[in-house]
Amino acid sequence: QIQLVQSGPELKKPGESVKISCKASGYTFTNYGMYWVKQAPGQGLQYMGWINTETGKPTYADDFKGRFVFFLETSASTAYLQINNLKNEDMATYFCARGGAAWWGQGTLVTVSS
Amino acid sequence: DVVMTQTPVSLSLAIGQPASISCKSSQSLLGTSGKTFLNWILQRPGQSPKRLIYQVSKLYSEVPDRFSGSGSETEFTLKISRVEAEDLGVYYCWQGTHFPYTFGAGTKLELK
Numbered sequence: 001q002i003q004l005v006q007s008g009p010e011l012k013k014p015g016e017s018v019k020i021s022c023k024a025s026g027y028t029f030t031n032y033g034m035y036w037v038k039q040a041p042g043q044g045l046q047y048m049g050w051i052n053t054e055t056g057k058p059t060y061a062d063d064f065k066g067r068f069v070f071f072l073e074t075s076a077s078t079a080y081l082q083i084n085n086l087k088n089e090d091m092a093t094y095f096c097a098r099g100g101a102a103w104w105g106q107g108t109l110v111t112v113s114s
Numbered sequence: 115d116v117v118m119t120q121t122p123v124s125l126s127l128a129i130g131q132p133a134s135i136s137c138k139s140s141q142s143l144l145g146t147s148g149k150t151f152l153n154w155i156l157q158r159p160g161q162s163p164k165r166l167i168y169q170v171s172k173l174y175s176e177v178p179d180r181f182s183g184s185g186s187e188t189e190f191t192l193k194i195s196r197v198e199a200e201d202l203g204v205y206y207c208w209q210g211t212h213f214p215y216t217f218g219a220g221t222k223l224e225l226k
Contacts, residue, residue, distance in 0.1 A: 035215075044204075044206065044217055044218075044219050044220045045157075045163070045206055045208070045217040045220075046217070047208075047214050047215040047216060047217065049214065059213070061213075061214035062214070095162055095163070097163075100168065100210070101153065101155065101163070101165065101208070101210075102165045102168070102174065103165070104162040104163050104164070105162060106162050107162050
């Protein structure tokens with residue numbers, strides 16, 4: 001069955017970096033793009049952008065240009081989200097979702113605290 | 115960006131009652147392909163979102179037929195014919211026609 005399994009919760013300090021993984025199984029990884037979605041505590045969902053899993057090309061929504069990086073390890077059917085120079089407002093749960101958002105990862109909570 | 119406006123913000127209903135959630139977009143979601151990429155998802159408490167409906171009215175295979183979706187252009191509706199306990203959570207509409215894709219703010223369905 002199709003699964004997206006994300007890495008575990010992270011506790012980071014402001015200014016640090018974090019890397020979140022999203023391992024896909026049950027389908028051909030390169031047949032569907034991968035979305036990334038942010039959910040701040042108690043808030044709704046915010047689309048961050050997506051990565052073309054065939055070409056590796058990322059596309060970012062405006063609010064996520066600069067410090068956010070999407071990349072792949074195609075041989076491992078894994079997509080990554082890296083956030084550099086963490087800020088307090090980055091504290092959130094981050095979801096990966098297969099293109100079309102028919103399948104979602106379980107989410108990764110990133111806590112930013114000094 | 116396309117703004118998705120959901121109403122109501124919350125619903126408190128008894129088991130067996132019908133539910134209706136409205137979603138309006140700030141511009142038409144009819145794409146150049148002739149398809150309308152308006153979708154609905156449900157996020158149960160403490161869980162990741164789950165798929166419900168895609169392209170306005172198409173139910174995913176595992177979704178009970180008490181759910182239905184309708185609408186066109188800028189106005190869309192999700193209906194539940196008879197609410198069940200497993201339906202509680204936050205419903206989001208989201209559009210996949212215009213980049214960046216955008217979500218509504220959510221409608222919280224609570225049981226009375």
